[in-house]
Amino acid sequence: MVKRDRYQNRVELLQGTLDLLVLQTLQWGPQHGYGIARSIRSQSRELFQIETGSLYPALHRLARKKWIAAEWKTSENQQRVRVYRLTAAGKKQLLAQRSRWKSFAEAIAGILNSRGSEVVK
Amino acid sequence: MSRRDEELEEEIESHLREAIQERMERGESREEAEAAARREFGNVELVKEVTRDTWGVRVFDELSKDLRDGMRQLRRSPGFTLLATLTLAVGIGANTAIFSVVNAVLLRPLPYEDPERLVLVWTRLDQVGISRNAASPPELMDLLQHDSFEELSGFYESSASLTTTERPERVATVFASPSMFSMLRAEPTLGRGFVPEEAVPGQDRVVVLSHELWQLRLGARPDVVGTEIRLDSEPYSVVGVMPEGFRSPLGDADLWLPLAFRPEELSEDERGSHYLDVVARLKPGLSVDRAAEALNALAERLDRDHPESYRDAGFGISVGSLQEELVSGTRKPLLLLLGAVSFVLLIACANIANLLTSRAAGREREMALRTALGAGRRRLVQQLLGESLLLAAIGGSMGILLAVWGVELLRSLGPQDLPRLSDVALDGTVLGGALVLIGAAGIAFGLAPALHWNAGGAPQSLKDGSRNATVGRKGVALRRTLVVLETSLAMVLLIGASLLVRSLLALSRVDPGLDPREILTLRVSLPEGRYPDEPRLTQFRETLLNGISALPGVRKVAATSHLPLSGQSMSRNFTIEGPSALGEGLAELEIQSYLATPGYFETMGIPQVRGEDFSRRDTAKSPLAIVIDETLAEKLWPDQDPLGRRLRTGGLQSDPSPWRTVVGVVGYVRHHRLDLRGREQLYFPFPQLPSPYARQLFVVVKTEGDPSLLAAPATRVIHSLDPELAVFDVRPMEDLVASSLSQPRFRATLLALFAATAVLLASIGVYGVLAFAVEERRRETGVRMAMGARPGQIFRLVLREGFGFTVLGVGLGLAAASAMTRVLGTLLYEVRPLDGVTFVLAPALLSLVALLAIYVPARRAMRVDPIVALRYE
Numbered sequence: 001m002v003k004r005d006r007y008q009n010r011v012e013l014l015q016g017t018l019d020l021l022v023l024q025t026l027q028w029g030p031q032h033g034y035g036i037a038r039s040i041r042s043q044s045r046e047l048f049q050i051e052t053g054s055l056y057p058a059l060h061r062l063a064r065k066k067w068i069a070a071e072w073k074t075s076e077n078q079q080r081v082r083v084y085r086l087t088a089a090g091k092k093q094l095l096a097q098r099s100r101w102k103s104f105a106e107a108i109a110g111i112l113n114s115r116g117s118e119v120v121k
Numbered sequence: 122m123s124r125r126d127e128e129l130e131e132e133i134e135s136h137l138r139e140a141i142q143e144r145m146e147r148g149e150s151r152e153e154a155e156a157a158a159r160r161e162f163g164n165v166e167l168v169k170e171v172t173r174d175t176w177g178v179r180v181f182d183e184l185s186k187d188l189r190d191g192m193r194q195l196r197r198s199p200g201f202t203l204l205a206t207l208t209l210a211v212g213i214g215a216n217t218a219i220f221s222v223v224n225a226v227l228l229r230p231l232p233y234e235d236p237e238r239l240v241l242v243w244t245r246l247d248q249v250g251i252s253r254n255a256a257s258p259p260e261l262m263d264l265l266q267h268d269s270f271e272e273l274s275g276f277y278e279s280s281a282s283l284t285t286t287e288r289p290e291r292v293a294t295v296f297a298s299p300s301m302f303s304m305l306r307a308e309p310t311l312g313r314g315f316v317p318e319e320a321v322p323g324q325d326r327v328v329v330l331s332h333e334l335w336q337l338r339l340g341a342r343p344d345v346v347g348t349e350i351r352l353d354s355e356p357y358s359v360v361g362v363m364p365e366g367f368r369s370p371l372g373d374a375d376l377w378l379p380l381a382f383r384p385e386e387l388s389e390d391e392r393g394s395h396y397l398d399v400v401a402r403l404k405p406g407l408s409v410d411r412a413a414e415a416l417n418a419l420a421e422r423l424d425r426d427h428p429e430s431y432r433d434a435g436f437g438i439s440v441g442s443l444q445e446e447l448v449s450g451t452r453k454p455l456l457l458l459l460g461a462v463s464f465v466l467l468i469a470c471a472n473i474a475n476l477l478t479s480r481a482a483g484r485e486r487e488m489a490l491r492t493a494l495g496a497g498r499r500r501l502v503q504q505l506l507g508e509s510l511l512l513a514a515i516g517g518s519m520g521i522l523l524a525v526w527g528v529e530l531l532r533s534l535g536p537q538d539l540p541r542l543s544d545v546a547l548d549g550t551v552l553g554g555a556l557v558l559i560g561a562a563g564i565a566f567g568l569a570p571a572l573h574w575n576a577g578g579a580p581q582s583l584k585d586g587s588r589n590a591t592v593g594r595k596g597v598a599l600r601r602t603l604v605v606l607e608t609s610l611a612m613v614l615l616i617g618a619s620l621l622v623r624s625l626l627a628l629s630r631v632d633p634g635l636d637p638r639e640i641l642t643l644r645v646s647l648p649e650g651r652y653p654d655e656p657r658l659t660q661f662r663e664t665l666l667n668g669i670s671a672l673p674g675v676r677k678v679a680a681t682s683h684l685p686l687s688g689q690s691m692s693r694n695f696t697i698e699g700p701s702a703l704g705e706g707l708a709e710l711e712i713q714s715y716l717a718t719p720g721y722f723e724t725m726g727i728p729q730v731r732g733e734d735f736s737r738r739d740t741a742k743s744p745l746a747i748v749i750d751e752t753l754a755e756k757l758w759p760d761q762d763p764l765g766r767r768l769r770t771g772g773l774q775s776d777p778s779p780w781r782t783v784v785g786v787v788g789y790v791r792h793h794r795l796d797l798r799g800r801e802q803l804y805f806p807f808p809q810l811p812s813p814y815a816r817q818l819f820v821v822v823k824t825e826g827d828p829s830l831l832a833a834p835a836t837r838v839i840h841s842l843d844p845e846l847a848v849f850d851v852r853p854m855e856d857l858v859a860s861s862l863s864q865p866r867f868r869a870t871l872l873a874l875f876a877a878t879a880v881l882l883a884s885i886g887v888y889g890v891l892a893f894a895v896e897e898r899r900r901e902t903g904v905r906m907a908m909g910a911r912p913g914q915i916f917r918l919v920l921r922e923g924f925g926f927t928v929l930g931v932g933l934g935l936a937a938a939s940a941m942t943r944v945l946g947t948l949l950y951e952v953r954p955l956d957g958v959t960f961v962l963a964p965a966l967l968s969l970v971a972l973l974a975i976y977v978p979a980r981r982a983m984r985v986d987p988i989v990a991l992r993y994e
Binding site for chain 2: 032033034035038051052053056057060061064075077079080081082
């Protein structure tokens with residue numbers, strides 16, 4: 001019980017961002033779960049370690065919302081893997097989330113910057 | 122496991138494979154790569170669980186998984202499953218069947234609009250001890266004037282010969298005031314109801330047909346209204362047909378006739394002729410209590426206005442809800458049966474809870490493991506409940522099937538005088554009730570093992586780690602408590618059933634005052650049109666009796682106006698010539714009085730105590746003779762010769778009628794009910810009492826051998842005399858005696874059946890707990906025996922343990938029973954609620970059965986082979 005609560009908290013914390021990152025990653029083409037985790041890790045210069053306990057719930061949640069779709073394929077290593085791709089609704093969602101994230105980031109940056117300049121005065 | 126679970130598992134595996142592959146490509150060894158990948162991935166089960174959380178429909182998934190698991194568990198132990206489902210099926214089936222009767226008879230509202238405003242009105246003669254009397258025509262008129270009621274109607278049940286093209290048939294008729302239709306808010310589907318003008322002699326030759334009669338006997342002709350039918354050979358005009366399913370509130374009716382009174386029927390003399398049932402609709406907003414007050418006032422006024430009729434009799438008028446009054450006699454026995462079946466269900470549930478708890482004990486290690494793997498407590502309880510609900514669903518559906526059959530059985534076995542018996546059915550209410558019961562039962566016996574598990578059995582068993590983890594103390598205590606409880610419930614039922622059975626035996630030993638063996642009874646009713654006067658009636662009677670007595674196999678034949686136990690009775694006031702025990706001069710007494718032909722007493726086996734029987738010489742012109750019963754002789758002339766004493770019909774206020782002389786004394790007959798002594802009795806010879814009752818003939822035929830063989834020949838004789846006469850109520854006298862016991866027999870049989878089931882279930886419970894305890898303690902027993910304990914000692918050890926809680930259960934049951942049997946009160950005949958014999962024999966019987974249930978596991982314990990038991994460990 002206790003353990004599960006911890007995970008749920010983390011999922012909530014990351015939810016918006018992780019969803020955005022997953023959608024963004026899939027923009028370049030279908031990937032399986034391990035591949036998505038690897039991409040995010042490498043693109044964030046190893047800054048984001050994606051926990052499987054967050055990743056899989058996120059993938060299944062996005063699939064449930066029909067923003068991504070899953071299918072079984074054979075990987076380069078001749079393994080059966082479950083591959084996720086971005087759907088049309090997912091693309092729309094990605095655009096919306098990206099612009100929301102941008103304004104969010106700008107707002108944060110603005111606040112941080114103005115505070116900084118006050119200090120300078 | 123669902124497809125989605127499999128996919129998730131495969132997805133996670135492929136994730137790990139990819140990770141391993143990548144690490145190995147980076148140069149790690151396979152072992153290093155595998156370990157690192159797994160470490161990096163984290164707890165697989167947990168990831169699965171949190172991922173499943175996102176699926177949303179988790180509850181259903183879990184439920185279906187629990188149900189599948191439950192199914193697997195049930196299949197794994199078919200013996201347990203069979204026992205548990207059968208036990209539950211019996212409990213649910215019996216409850217559903219009895220509830221369907223309770224629902225139809227007690228709960229379902231009467232099939233009329235605003236039934237709660239319908240009331241039954243009756244009169245009382247408190248000083249005479251008559252608390253429930255019908256109303257007389259003059260009293261009906263008084264009630265019609267009364268302003269508590271929106272509408273009011275008198276009812277009078279009768280029957281008539283309906284002559285259609287086929288042979289004559291007896292139909293049930295109900296005479297009702299024209300207001301009946303509007304009072305019940307019932308409209309005929311064809312034609313109309315009665316109009317007030319038809320409640321007048323001469324205008325009253327009209328009938329309203331029931332839907333069934335119209336369909337079955339009159340060909341469902343749509344143009345039936347306006348046609349004529351012949352009742353007792355008289356023409357009647359059909360004015361209406363009632364809708365399908367419409368019933369008369371009192372009595373069965375094939376057709377309705379208007380209740381019309383001739384002026385003399387409304388005269389003051391008739392104020393004492395109580396034969397009308399009265400149903401009324403209260404004015405809106407008026408409560409039954411308020412109406413009762415108003416009727417009290419009316420009764421007081423009537424008592425004052427008619428002193429000669431109600432002389433110190435304590436006249437009163439009562440009113441009560443029609444629904445309640447119709448079932449007032451059956452409410453208690455039915456609720457009693459419902460209570461009894463609920464006990465059976467409780468015992469069944471306790472048994473199943475016990476079995477489940479025993480098994481939960483065996484599964485403690487499994488549960489502990491599941492906990493260790495991260496399964497929540499709620500999840501485990503849910504799993505246990507899934508299994509028990511599955512069990513409840515299977516057992517419950519079997520129970521409902523059983524109830525379908527049970528309802529059929531109850532309908533055919535049920536006493537015919539049980540009101541609304543034909544309405545008994547498994548309808549929506551009953552099925553809904555059954556479903557609630559099944560769900561409640563499933564949760565109840567599912568929670569027992571869950572609570573037990575929660576009580577901390579599991580952690581212990583993990584720590585313990587031994588192979589045959591012993592059950593926590595709480596589990597044992599819970600199971601013993603359950604067994605003690607079910608034993609005590611079975612005890613209560615057994616006591617109740619024994620009391621009713623003993624009461625039934627006492628009733629069936631009651632001497633009815635006649636010998637019903639080898640007697641066939643038939644009934645005819647002679648219409649006034651063709652049998653207008655006494656000579657005609659006498660001639661018909663004599664030819665009829667002669668004709669039947671000539672049949673082969675007939676020993677004697679006679680007739681009466683009122684057959685004992687047939688529900689037909691009549692009483693009237695007499696004036697007794699003094700001196701008698703009632704006074705020196707004239708005295709008045711109400712006496713049950715019937716008409717009889719010569720040879721009636723002998724044919725019926727009613728003993729002739731003194732004097733003689735009637736003879737053919739007792740005609741309308743000969744001296745008036747009567748035969749009285751011994752109780753009347755004892756009451757009027759104790760220790761004196763009653764022969765030659767004189768009485769006359771009519772009370773002291775009536776115009777004096779001729780004196781009648783007592784010529785014989787016969788034995789007392791239980792005329793109404795076997796369990797009641799009614800009033801004193803007196804017989805007239807048919808020709809000497811001009812009365813409508815002389816047209817009512819019950820023919821009694823004493824036969825050689827099976828009386829029913831004479832039914833057809835005797836009927837033929839009657840039809841050869843008058844082909845238009847309907848012959849009805851053809852049945853052996855023994856059937857009448859038996860049917861007068863039908864209600865007590867019905868409840869005694871059912872209660873005995875429930876008690877037997879309860880005892881069986883409780884002994885299974887005792888057996889189960891002990892057998893499990895013995896199994897669990899194989900090792901302990903082995904050690905004891907290895908230490909030198911003799912088999913006999915082991916046997917006694919188990920016996921003592923088993924008897925301990927049996928005695929506790931029996932004791933508790935006896936205590937509860939002694940507090941509860943008081944409710945049986947009026948249902949018992951010559952048996953006290955705390956009947957000594959019952960309170961000794963019933964516990965003895967239960968203990969004996971329990972002993973058998975203890976014996977088997979005790980033997981098994983005795984036979985434990987210490988070497989095997991210890992090596993097994």
